Amino acid sequence: NAGVTQxxxxxxLKTGQSMTLQCAQDMNHNSMYWYRQDPGMxxxxxxxxxxxxxxxxxxxxxxxxxxxxxxxxxxLRLESAAPSQTSVYFCASRPILRVNTEAFFGQGxxxxxx
Amino acid sequence: xxxxxxxxxxxxxxxxAIASLNCTYSDRGSQSFFxxxxxxxxxxxxxxxxxxxxxxxxxxxxxxxxxASQYVSLLIRDSQPSDSATYLCAFYNTxxxxxxxxxxxxxxxxx
Numbered sequence: 001n002a003g004v005t006q007x008x009x010x011x012x013l014k015t016g017q018s019m020t021l022q023c024a025q026d027m028n029h030n031s032m033y034w035y036r037q038d039p040g041m042x043x044x045x046x047x048x049x050x051x052x053x054x055x056x057x058x059x060x061x062x063x064x065x066x067x068x069x070x071x072x073x074x075x076l077r078l079e080s081a082a083p084s085q086t087s088v089y090f091c092a093s094r095p096i097l098r099v100n101t102e103a104f105f106g107q108g109x110x111x112x113x114x
Numbered sequence: 115x116x117x118x119x120x121x122x123x124x125x126x127x128x129x130x131a132i133a134s135l136n137c138t139y140s141d142r143g144s145q146s147f148f149x150x151x152x153x154x155x156x157x158x159x160x161x162x163x164x165x166x167x168x169x170x171x172x173x174x175x176x177x178x179x180x181x182a183s184q185y186v187s188l189l190i191r192d193s194q195p196s197d198s199a200t201y202l203c204a205f206y207n208t209x210x211x212x213x214x215x216x217x218x219x220x221x222x223x224x225x
Contacts, residue, residue, distance in 0.1 A: 031211055042118075042202055042217035043158070050211030058212065090157055094213075102148060103204075103213055105157040 002026055006091050006106035013081040013113045021076040021109050023091030031094040032074035033103065034058075034066060036087040043090060049074055081113045117141055120203055120216035129225050133190040137203035137216055140184065144205035147179055149188045152200045152218065161201070162188060193223040 007022045025032065030051045035043040035058075045058030047066040055066050063085060065077045074093075078085060088110050092103040121136040135149070146165045150158035162177040164170045164186065170177045176189040186205075190197055200218040207214075 033213065035215070040217075042120075043204075043215040045212060045214065048212050056212070059214075092213075101146075101206075102160045102163055103206075105159075108157050 004091055004093055004104050004106035006089075006109050008109060009107065010110050011112070013078075013111065015082060015113060017081050018077065018079050019081065020078075021089055021091075021111075022073070023075065023106060024073045025091075025093040025104070026072065027093060027095070027104065028071070029093035029095050029104070030071070032068065033092040033094075034064075034074070034076045035090045035092065036060065036085075037090060037108075038087050046076065046089075081111075083113045085111065086113045087111060117214045118203060118205065118216035120201075120219050122219070124220040124222060126222045126224060127193050129193060129195060129223055131193050131223075133193045133197065133221055133223070135188040135190075135201050135203070135219050135221070137186045137188075138184055139186070139203075139205050139214075141205060141207055141214070142184070143207045143209055145208050146206045147177070147186045148204045148206065148213075149175075149177060149186075150202040150204060150215075151197075152202060154200075158202055190221075193221075195223050195225050198222050 004025045033048040034046040049068040052071045091106040149162045152158045164177040164179045178187045202218045204215045
């Protein structure tokens, strides 16, 4: 049981380049999330998908787009990378919109924009 | 005002002592609350969850929730060096379908 899988684990981009971070979960979870974590900071929500077919902006959506491809997959795209987007990105999933459910996290993608 | 405020760190306690971590939140629609532990370079892992007012104990960990005061805390008894990590509090608004995290408190337990 892989849980939440993120690819790639590490990436270096030049300013202005684009890339897509992939996330897949095999737990049949309804909700999926993308967070970024800057050094010494907590997790800030970029976008989330409460259920298949829906996506919503979080706290810091500017510069990002997302696609909920199907129930398993939720991708995050940087159209024109900027140094301010250097961060660790975490994908997470949660079973359903119910009170007593925890979020499960992927291992993270460490992105550096130079 | 930030949606989640955690007590500023870093927090240092001697081995065997009680570590106290605190968190306040502003979203009255929050229905569940979580404490995650994050080791350096790793992803967060769930330590405790709490949904009702009062205390919830699990081994050396006790979570306390006071919805009227919009306050949640985590006590770690008999702290061990392996407890040294960053602790993140998070709340979950079921209606909105999203979780919000605090900035974390870094705990160091000294042998």
